[in-house]
Structures are given as C-alpha cells and as structure tokens.
Amino acid sequence: RCIIHQIRNTLKYVNYKDRKELVNDLKKVYKAPNKDIAYSNLQDLKENKWTKYKLALESWEKHWETISPYFDYGDEVRKIMYTTNVIESLNRQYRKVTKNKTSFPNDDALLKILYLATIDATKRWTVRYRNWSKVLNELSIFFKEKITKYVYNS
Template identity: 30%
Template sequence: MRTWRSARPEFTPHLAFPSAIRTVAYSTNMVESINSRLRKATRNRGHFPSEQAALKVLYLAVREQINPKARDTNHVAAHWKEALNQFSLFFEDRLSIQ
C-alpha cells in the first residue's frame, strides 16, 4: 500500500487520458516486439558493408512487423490508429499528421 500511495500523484493524471492512449502508453509489448525483431534481423545477417545497408535491413524489419498483410496474426499496430487520433486531439501543437 505504501508504494501505491507514494505513486498515486504520478498515476492519477494518467487516468485523464482516453483508454486508447492509456492502452498504448502502458503496453510495452509492442516496443519489445519491435526491438526483438530488430535484434533478430541484425544478428542473422552478421556484418553489413555500410551503414546504409544496415538501415535498409532495419527499415524492412520494422515495415514487416507493422504491415498487417505481412502477418496473419494480430499485428503490432492494431490500436495505433485510434490512439493516434486521440494523441492528435490532446497534443495537436506537438503532433502533425500528414
């Protein structure tokens, strides 16, 4: 209880956001999944002839991870569209959607 009471002032403002934003904020599984995919992509290829080659491999790994057509299972960005809409309402001065 002591931990909850000490963290409550920091946690309570989090509840003011819509559920779409809260879902994305507390879910680290998406970030961990992308990091795992990037580590796997670089480890499987060993060394790269240039920085550009490494960036291309990382780009393709991220693209494959978030592309819903690339995988039949639930994709990583399942809730990002709704959350992005909510972020644009709350932080319109910081976020530009094009």
C-alpha cells in the first residue's frame, strides 16, 4: 500500500462534492511529522469533522501498520515513497514478458528473462529526483550496508 492508493480507496466512499475538502484534510495525516501526530490527526478527522465518512477513514486505521513506516522517513524520501507507480510499472513489464510463456524449462530461464526485462525497463528511468543527495544520505542511514555496498561497488 502507498499513500496515493490509500487516498483513492478512501475516495470510493465519499461524495464527489466533498472529495476536494477531504483530500485537503487528509494532508494533515500523511504530511504529519511523525506517526503519532498523523494518527492523532486521523482520529480527529474521523471523530470530529468527517463523521459521515467514518467507514472511509476506517480503511486508514485498518491498514495503519502497513502505512505507518512511511512516517519513519523525512520529507524528501516520503516524496519518492508517496506512490508505488514505479513498482507497478516494473511488475507490468514482468507480466508483459512472461504472459505468452506457459512454462519455462527451468528457474534460470525465468530469471534470465526477468533480468533482461529489468535491464530494458531501467533504460527508461531517466528522471532524476530533486535533492537526490539528501535522499541518498537519509537512505544510507536506514540501509547502511546495502547503500554503501552499492555506492562503493559501482
């Protein structure tokens, strides 16, 4: 789950005329500085302002354990994590190259085709994120071994 998909799921239960205001109010949740404030803001929205859409906001509570690690990161990393579209695009590429194949002779054949699809997909990843150096520094704190291994081996 990502924030965008959680918002989309929430809006399924909301009248069209209320959507814009609710989305603006949800910013208090997903732009909160930490998970405690975010959860408090969510409860405030659910219990006070948007009581008529409790069911829609309960989805946030139901998936809170999945969503809450998002708040462990800073703003720059959150902007990247905000949506899972890149991952979904990569999965679509994998399905595209494997859908016509009913079986593979062995696991290595499947791994090779997925590897080649990954190489092909990454050629199209040309967008550079703003403040990437800040993002990389923050990620290196959370994933020290993996980031330093990649940076020093490339």
